[in-house]
Amino acid sequence: MNMKGRSFLKLLDLTPEEIMYLVDLAQELKEKRKQGIRGNSLAGKNIALIFEKPSTRTRCAFTVGAQEEGAMATYLAGSELQLGEKESIEDTARVLGRMFDGIEFRGFDHEYVEALAEYSGVPVWNGLTDEWHPTQVLATFLTLKEHFGYVKGLKLVYLGDGRNNVANSLLVGCAKVGVDIAISAPKKLWPKKELVETCEALAKEAGSTVTISDSLDVVEGADILYTDVWYSMGEEKKQVERIKLSAPYQVNAALMKRTGKDTTIFSHCLPANKEKEVTTEVFESEASKVFDEAENRLHTIKAIMVATLGE
Numbered sequence: 140m141n142m143k144g145r146s147f148l149k150l151l152d153l154t155p156e157e158i159m160y161l162v163d164l165a166q167e168l169k170e171k172r173k174q175g176i177r178g179n180s181l182a183g184k185n186i187a188l189i190f191e192k193p194s195t196r197t198r199c200a201f202t203v204g205a206q207e208e209g210a211m212a213t214y215l216a217g218s219e220l221q222l223g224e225k226e227s228i229e230d231t232a233r234v235l236g237r238m239f240d241g242i243e244f245r246g247f248d249h250e251y252v253e254a255l256a257e258y259s260g261v262p263v264w265n266g267l268t269d270e271w272h273p274t275q276v277l278a279t280f281l282t283l284k285e286h287f288g289y290v291k292g293l294k295l296v297y298l299g300d301g302r303n304n305v306a307n308s309l310l311v312g313c314a315k316v317g318v319d320i321a322i323s324a325p326k327k328l329w330p331k332k333e334l335v336e337t338c339e340a341l342a343k344e345a346g347s348t349v350t351i352s353d354s355l356d357v358v359e360g361a362d363i364l365y366t367d368v369w370y371s372m373g374e375e376k377k378q379v380e381r382i383k384l385s386a387p388y389q390v391n392a393a394l395m396k397r398t399g400k401d402t403t404i405f406s407h408c409l410p411a412n413k414e415k416e417v418t419t420e421v422f423e424s425e426a427s428k429v430f431d432e433a434e435n436r437l438h439t440i441k442a443i444m445v446a447t448l449g450e
């Protein structure tokens with residue numbers, strides 16, 4: 140698989156084979172790291188990490204991942220760059236592209252990350268926008284592969300805010316690689332109709348299903364229940380309304396039982412609001428793989444950088 144020079148903006152841009160190639164490469168890099176074998180495939184490269192929004196996992200995964208492959212990562216706070224205010228994103232992109240070999244961007248407007256990719260001339264990686272969080276899904280898939288031994292054919296049910304960046308990305312990722320996906324959410328928080336239609340077509344090709352429902356019945360047969368915060372970064376004003384809307388979709392012990400399987404696992408992209416979208420009981424249970432997935436952010440993000448920028 141040759142992904143050299145490519146950007147990683149949203150999963151819709153990747154084939155199912157490319158998505159699984161990155162998951163497999165991440166697993167290989169993780170195995171090597173455990174054995175104390177470090178790669179050097181990004182030796183001498185400089186990587187810019189732009190963050191308009193806060194981050195623990197994504198920032199650390201890009202920083203440590205880059206360092207472990209021989210690159211140097213430079214953190215740039217969005218608030219200090221004058222992005223789109225005193226300098227257009229296109230101009231910033233052209234400047235950064237002259238100095239850096241790769242750029243990570245986390246922010247609000249997805250068009251920013253698209254513009255960075257178009258104008259910088261170097262690989263750009265989306266570390267989360269209002270619309271998408273594609274690197275997260277690779278970590279979910281690696282976690283599933285490690286736990287169940289395979290990915291295609293599993294059933295993932297996502298509960299809560301069914302139209303946020305994580306939900307959108309899981310919807311596309313699952314539909315592409317043949318994971319049955321159900322989103323259980325209040326009607327007001329369903330993903331966009333066009334996206335659902337696109338994903339239904341992708342799932343058909345992959346031999347899997349897409350279900351969008353406001354019922355909790357769809358958890359039946361789930362191999363993994365997944366949730367995320369009810370109000371995302373930048374949506375703090377909607378907190379009260381969202382809690383009210385989403386409360387019935389909390390992942391708790393009763394819901395885990397309702398899958399009808401005692402093998403169902405739980406995951407969350409983190410950070411989590413405990414006792415909101417998930418109870419502490421489920422979060423801390425044996426079934427919870429949240430910290431495996433958090434660790435897997437490192438290996439999958441490293442894989443993306445190695446695949447698109449590595450020698």
Ligand code: CP
Pocket residue numbers: 193194195196197198267275408409410
């Ligand atoms: N899951 C995730 O992206 O975490 P951070 O916001 O800490 O990067």
Ligand code: NVA
Pocket residue numbers: 267272303304305367368370371372408409410
């Ligand atoms: N939907 C969340 C994900 C955080 C990793 C947010 O955008 O805040």
